[in-house]
Amino acid sequence: MTPDLSLWQQDPEKAFAAFISSSRYLDFSRRQTSSVLESVNEGQRKISVRSAHIYQTMFSRLCRWLREHGIPLLQMSDEDLHRFLTQTTEKGQPVLKSAIQYRYLRMVENVFEYLARSPNPAKGVLSQTLTAGLRLKGKDANSVVLSSAQIQAFIAALPLSSAMPSVSRPHAGWKKRRDRAIQCMMLGAGLRVAEVIGLHRDEVAGELNPDGSLLIHIEPVDKHDTSYAHQTAVRPELVADVLNWIRERDMLPVGGDLLFPGTHGELLNKATVYLQVKKTFLRAGLNLPRMGGRTLRNTFALQELDQNTSIGAVREKLGLAENRSVLKYKERHRKNIRQTETRPDDAGTL
Incomplete structure (x- = not known):
């Protein structure tokens, strides 16, 4: 089924909710292990409801940031995505830890591949084709x-x-x-x-x-x-x-x-x-x-x-x-x- 680009432009959160809850998401996901899946609808494999909820929350956060900065989702650049991922607090602390940063990258990569959009901003950040100063620096605090x-x-x-x-x-x-x-x-x-x-x-x-x-x-x-x-x-x-x-x-x-x-x-x-x-x-x-x-x-x-x-x-x-x-x-x-x-x-x- 061809993605409805108009929906992704007008209401990306609604479009993503349908995408993440469908079996199509796993066609683009690099992580197709049983740890996040459950069998439903006559054997179709889908991401678990719990994981889908987490990704929807993450995606909504990204969309809010894009709206605040006047950036349409499908026009997001490598630099835009990197700015979102490397936000800091007033005290200079990373808002997103490294594990979450890379989770966002995989999610955005999947979305842009599904929509056949090029260039893919997540791939740009992942491959570190940008300057060294744009590398992700979020750090998980020690347990x-x-x-x-x-x-x-x-x-x-x-x-x-x-x-x-x-x-x-x-x-x-x-x-x-x-x-x-x-x-x-x-x-x-x-x-x-x-x-x-x-x-x-x-x-x-x-x-x-x-x-x-x-x-x-x-x-x-x-x-x-x-x-x-x-x-x-x-x-x-x-x-x-x-x-x-x-x-x-x-x-x-x-x-x-x-x-x-x-x-x-x-x-x-x-x-x-x-x-x-x-x-x-x-x-x-x-x-x-x-x-x-x-x-x-x-x-x-x-x-x-x-x-x-x-x-x-x-x-x-x-x-x-x-x-x-x-x-x-x-x-x-x-x-x-x-x-x-x-x-x-x-x-x-x-």
């Missing part, structure tokens, strides 16, 4: 995991409320206790920030598992757009603070059924959670390259691997779609072992 000593320091620095509950203010200081339980959830169950702030009361089990852990069944509602149902459990050593919060939440005069609500029952802002986590790191004296939820999630994953939890079980607990994502943690696990043998009190920077 960080906490050593045993650092985990204990972090736990000791978790938020504590100085406000004393009274008859007139029975829930004084409840936000500090909420923030403490949130961080216990993230470190103790490997939850993403979007998962923990969107957690509903009924997604947490009412009774402990035989090993003292607390089961959590995560549903996509109020989570990230690409989230899907999975189960994890809060590690036993961090359950007490979570249970204390659950009991208080059940009595808290705040509407809604979110387990960790804002002042009026609303969904917390991710930035609020990040700030609270960072404060805990700093109180603990841990000035690390990354001081957010990702570090807590990495630490949980490596703790599970330390205990010889199977790849499949770790994948389920982290809510990942593919075993290969866990294999990356496995490699980090090996590096962490080597590093902590020589630097037991340092973070494993991978």
Whole structure:
């Protein structure tokens, strides 16, 4: 079927949504492995719904940038694409990390090949036919995991409320206790920030598992757009603070059924959670390259691997779609072992 160039010119996002969801996308994709595919419609192979959503989000971001700069998609040049890929923040930091930069290049390359448009701006950047100054320089920040000593320091620095509950203010200081339980959830169950702030009361089990852990069944509602149902459990050593919060939440005069609500029952802002986590790191004296939820999630994953939890079980607990994502943690696990043998009190920077 010949592409409808008029649609790509008038509404490129709509045209791309149809393209990415069709079997045609894989005819132009260099990555035709089963990791991103699923069989649908009488055996036709298509990119997975999850991956299609990610690419649509990426493409929409590119289209917004092009509109802001008055550049039609089909007239985008090598230089235009490179400018988009190498945007920086006010502090001079890359907006897009290298892995995402190259993902964009492959996506744009596929689109222009499908439309038989030449020159293909992605090929120009990929082949580095431009000047050396136009090479991609986005850099992925190192992943960080906490050593045993650092985990204990972090736990000791978790938020504590100085406000004393009274008859007139029975829930004084409840936000500090909420923030403490949130961080216990993230470190103790490997939850993403979007998962923990969107957690509903009924997604947490009412009774402990035989090993003292607390089961959590995560549903996509109020989570990230690409989230899907999975189960994890809060590690036993961090359950007490979570249970204390659950009991208080059940009595808290705040509407809604979110387990960790804002002042009026609303969904917390991710930035609020990040700030609270960072404060805990700093109180603990841990000035690390990354001081957010990702570090807590990495630490949980490596703790599970330390205990010889199977790849499949770790994948389920982290809510990942593919075993290969866990294999990356496995490699980090090996590096962490080597590093902590020589630097037991340092973070494993991978």
